[in-house]
Amino acid sequence: xxxxxxxxxxxxxxxxxxxxxxxxxxxxxxxxxxxxxxxxxxxxxxxxxxxxxxxxxxxxxxxxxxxxxxxxxxxxxxxxxxxxxxxxxxxxxxxxxxxxxxxxxxxxxxxxxxxxxxxxxxxxxxxxxxxxxxxxxxxxxxxxxxxxxxxxxxxxxxxxxxxxxxxxxxxxxxx
Numbered sequence: 001x002x003x004x005x006x007x008x009x010x011x012x013x014x015x016x017x018x019x020x021x022x023x024x025x026x027x028x029x030x031x032x033x034x035x036x037x038x039x040x041x042x043x044x045x046x047x048x049x050x051x052x053x054x055x056x057x058x059x060x061x062x063x064x065x066x067x068x069x070x071x072x073x074x075x076x077x078x079x080x081x082x083x084x085x086x087x088x089x090x091x092x093x094x095x096x097x098x099x100x101x102x103x104x105x106x107x108x109x110x111x112x113x114x115x116x117x118x119x120x121x122x123x124x125x126x127x128x129x130x131x132x133x134x135x136x137x138x139x140x141x142x143x144x145x146x147x148x149x150x151x152x153x154x155x156x157x158x159x160x161x162x163x164x165x166x167x168x169x170x171x172x173x174x175x
Contacts, residue, residue: 027153027158027160028161029160031165031166032163033166034169035143035144037095037101038140039138039139039140040054040055041056041092041141041142042143043092044145045145046162046164047163051090053082053084053089053111054082054083055090055111056079056080057094058079060076060096060136061075061076062074063076073133074129074133075105075127075128075136076126077139079109079126080114080117081114081123084111088112090145090147091109091112091145091147092108092109093109093144093169094109094128094141095141095173095175097136097140097175102175103171103174103175104136104171106128106168107128108146110147142169142175144165146168148165149164150164152164
């Protein structure tokens with residue numbers, strides 16, 4: 001049996017370990033709410049706070065991809081990020097949608113992969129493949145920043161957890 005001074009010190013030590021994060025009891029994962037999609041959006045972090053960056057679809061059109069013209073039309077779109085840093089920056093989902101704002105195809109575009117535009121913004125272009133291109137009525141951006149996905153409780157019980165971006169949009173999602 002341990003002396004009394006060891007027994008009385010065990011409870012405070014256990015409490016200290018629990019409060020310091022050395023216990024799995026406090027790990028919790030949450031998912032952010034998906035923001036309102038639009039042609040021009042103010043990018044927001046996982047807590048719903050605006051980051052000071054605006055993302056915008058500048059133009060889109062249906063046409064064959066130059067490297068696979070025999071595959072038919074795809075959605076070619078151009079985009080820009082205003083207020084983003086050149087080496088790091090947000091990433092947002094871009095989705096081709098029908099007239100009822102139902103996603104037909106989506107992908108993530110990253111400000112860090114865009115080029116400098118003459119006015120100081122970052123911009124680029126990309127292609128969306130959709131099953132029925134004739135149904136495309138527009139391209140929308142979802143404002144949730146997808147550039148960072150913190151580790152979850154399943155990967156790291158001690159340091160993981162927190163708020164995560166919403167699941168990526170996909171075909172059939174109403175935006």
